[in-house]
Amino acid sequence: MIRAxxxxxxxxxxxxxxxxxxxxxxxxxxxxxxPGVPVLVIDDCSGDNTVNAARAAGAEVLPLAHHLGLGGCxxxxxxxxxxxxxxxxxxxxxxxxxxxxxIPRILEKLKTTGCEMVIGxxxxxxxxSSTSPVRSLGIWFFRxxxxxxxxxPVRDPTSGFVGVNREALGVFSRSFPLExxxxxxxxxxxxxxxxxxxxxxxxxxxxxxxxxxxxAKSLYYIFHVLLGVFVNVLKSGPHHRGGAPSGPSGK
Amino acid sequence: MTSLLNVTTILSFILLILVxxxxxRAHIRVEYSVSWLLASAIMLILSRARPALEYITTHTxxxxxxxxxxxxxxxxxxxxxxxxxxIISHLRDxxxxxxxxxxxxxxxxxxxxxxxx
Numbered sequence: 376m377i378r379a380x381x382x383x384x385x386x387x388x389x390x391x392x393x394x395x396x397x398x399x400x401x402x403x404x405x406x407x408x409x410p411g412v413p414v415l416v417i418d419d420c421s422g423d424n425t426v427n428a429a430r431a432a433g434a435e436v437l438p439l440a441h442h443l444g445l446g447g448c449x450x451x452x453x454x455x456x457x458x459x460x461x462x463x464x465x466x467x468x469x470x471x472x473x474x475x476x477x478i479p480r481i482l483e484k485l486k487t488t489g490c491e492m493v494i495g496x497x498x499x500x501x502x503x504s505s506t507s508p509v510r511s512l513g514i515w516f517f518r519x520x521x522x523x524x525x526x527x528p529v530r531d532p533t534s535g536f537v538g539v540n541r542e543a544l545g546v547f548s549r550s551f552p553l554e555x556x557x558x559x560x561x562x563x564x565x566x567x568x569x570x571x572x573x574x575x576x577x578x579x580x581x582x583x584x585x586x587x588x589x590x591a592k593s594l595y596y597i598f599h600v601l602l603g604v605f606v607n608v609l610k611s612g613p614h615h616r617g618g619a620p621s622g623p624s625g626k
Numbered sequence: 627m628t629s630l631l632n633v634t635t636i637l638s639f640i641l642l643i644l645v646x647x648x649x650x651r652a653h654i655r656v657e658y659s660v661s662w663l664l665a666s667a668i669m670l671i672l673s674r675a676r677p678a679l680e681y682i683t684t685h686t687x688x689x690x691x692x693x694x695x696x697x698x699x700x701x702x703x704x705x706x707x708x709x710x711x712x713i714i715s716h717l718r719d720x721x722x723x724x725x726x727x728x729x730x731x732x733x734x735x736x737x738x739x740x741x742x743x
Binding site for chain 1 (some may be wrong): 722726728
């Protein structure tokens with residue numbers, strides 16, 4: 376069983392859906408580069424052998440009874456981490472694109488700055504990462520949209536390589552966007568007057584499986600996220616740090 | 627005009643029977659059948675009460691009675707679809723929260739079982 380031990384317990388969560396081929400490598404890489412830190416794989420009702428592959432690699436697994444989508448899957452991990460008393464949680468995607476060597480850098484930034492969220496960014500410095508032209512266009516578009524809302528630039532708003540502290544964990548346990556959560560989560564935090572930072576991270580190209588955002592879904596993605604952003608902006612005025620959460624879980 | 631009203635009457639009647647049978651067989655819960663029963667009743671009444679339809683047509687400035695019937699029917703169904711969208715959204719949120727809770731509780735139970743054995 377996972378236990379929150381030590382002064383600043385850290386949990387690595389790995390949302391996974393049909394990532395049998397990659398998830399074992401992700402878990403082993405985390406154990407190699409951040410030894411002693413527990414890894415929780417949240418299985419979003421995969422049809423393949425993701426659960427066994429994760430367990431064989433030494434991860435704890437939280438299997439969901441049915442497919443909830445990325446947001447619901449990540450939020451389940453946040454809820455369990457919050458209940459177990461973890462101080463920091465870093466999310467690493469199960470497809471192997473995130474480099475576990477960057478986890479200590481994200482944790483360090485969380486601790487030294489005291490900000491509520493740290494994003495592992497492909498674009499903070501030149502790190503050799505590449506992304507598709509369609510995705511680059513989307514990132515450029517959302518940077519422009521988010522700049523006035525967040526009050527500061529965000530270079531990689533779609534990154535899923537994210538660390539949060541306990542305050543943000545509490546907020547996300549109660550309220551977390553369900554689909555395409557990364558961008559909306561930033562706005563949710565901003566409404567609480569929370570802060571975020573970015574650190575440069577390496578991203579590897581996906582070697583197995585497919586991205587959930589295909590070219591055909593890109594337009595829907597942009598519309599959906601844009602609507603979610605503005606709904607969150609309009610929901611209520613900014614809350615002060617540690618203020619009450621907005622709405623029930625999953626909204 | 628008359629044939630249009632007759633067709634509307636028949637459709638409303640079929641909808642009414644369908645809803646009642648579905649409620650009786652427990653395919654629809656009573657609370658969700660109310661909207662359908664109300665919609666079919668409104669269509670049935672308007673299609674049979676031609677003076678009422680013409681009264682509404684005259685007072686709303688709509689060019690003719692069939693268009694009035696079409697607009698009212700469309701409006702009623704739009705409201706119903708909106709209501710069901712709200713219900714579905716609530717159910718989805720509840721469903722996700724329950725699935726997460728079940729997964730977390732199962733995790734705790736497994737962990738406790740592992741510790742005891």
